[in-house]
Amino acid sequence: xxxxxxxxxxxxxxxxxxxxxxxxxxxxxxxxxxxxxxxxxxxxxxxxxxxxxxxxxxxxxxxxxxxxxxxxxxxxxxxxxxxxxxxxxxxxxxxxxxxxxxxxxxxxx
Amino acid sequence: xxxxxxxxxxxxxxxxxxxxxxxxxxxxxxxxxxxxxxxxxxxxxxxxxxxxxxxxxxxxxxxxxxxxxxxxxxxxxxxxxxxxxxxxxxxxxxxxxxxxxxxxxxxxxxxxxxxxx
Numbered sequence: 001x002x003x004x005x006x007x008x009x010x011x012x013x014x015x016x017x018x019x020x021x022x023x024x025x026x027x028x029x030x031x032x033x034x035x036x037x038x039x040x041x042x043x044x045x046x047x048x049x050x051x052x053x054x055x056x057x058x059x060x061x062x063x064x065x066x067x068x069x070x071x072x073x074x075x076x077x078x079x080x081x082x083x084x085x086x087x088x089x090x091x092x093x094x095x096x097x098x099x100x101x102x103x104x105x106x107x108x109x
Numbered sequence: 110x111x112x113x114x115x116x117x118x119x120x121x122x123x124x125x126x127x128x129x130x131x132x133x134x135x136x137x138x139x140x141x142x143x144x145x146x147x148x149x150x151x152x153x154x155x156x157x158x159x160x161x162x163x164x165x166x167x168x169x170x171x172x173x174x175x176x177x178x179x180x181x182x183x184x185x186x187x188x189x190x191x192x193x194x195x196x197x198x199x200x201x202x203x204x205x206x207x208x209x210x211x212x213x214x215x216x217x218x219x220x221x222x223x224x225x226x
Contacts (some may be wrong), residue, residue: 001171003153036212038154045204045216046154052210089154093211096159096168098144103153 004101011107020104022073022090030071034093037075111135118220129190131205138186142208147201195224
């Protein structure tokens with residue numbers, strides 16, 4: 001049950017894009033197409049922004065997109081806005097358990 | 110609207126027990142598996158436990174197995190987390206979350222549990 005690996009931080013200017021990686025193993029990210037991404041503003045409930053690798057829940061803008069290649073999933077935030085500054089976590093279903101990523105703090109410069 | 114509200118947190122001494130509750134509203138509770146997820150101070154999110162929609166299938170993280178018990182009452186639309194033999198490293202904000210797409214989709218605001226003497 002090791003955590004998925006994310007970079008601790010990422011940053012970008014308003015209007016630019018930032019991509020966050022999420023590296024797991026062939027037992028989680030690489031095996032299942034059930035990778036999800038969460039936006040977490042401190043003090044608030046985490047918000048689901050991507051599920052099943054690349055699907056957006058209703059109400060999530062298309063500035064958020066997800067993909068996967070092998071054991072690594074990625075989240076891209078395009079057209080960065082001030083409110084995108086938050087912690088982002090990936091998660092993967094791993095056969096009856098869920099593994100979260102280590103988290104990435106996104107800063108909008 | 111869909112809402113999850115946790116309760117039962119607080120300060121507890123090491124070795125003692127605590128029970129968290131999560132009341133659901135705005136959706137058909139009995140059709141969804143439910144999670145508990147925690148975040149220790151300065152740390153990331155950690156999956157704790159999962160219970161199936163009918164309570165028949167239950168899974169735990171290794172770090173809490175044998176000490177924590179997840180349960181649910183579909184008639185009360187509530188999921189519980191019974192925590193025994195609490196340790197300092199159990200100190201965290203505990204979130205309950207609904208399962209959708211084999212992922213937590215809607216989360217509560219969280220409840221703080223502090224384990225300290």
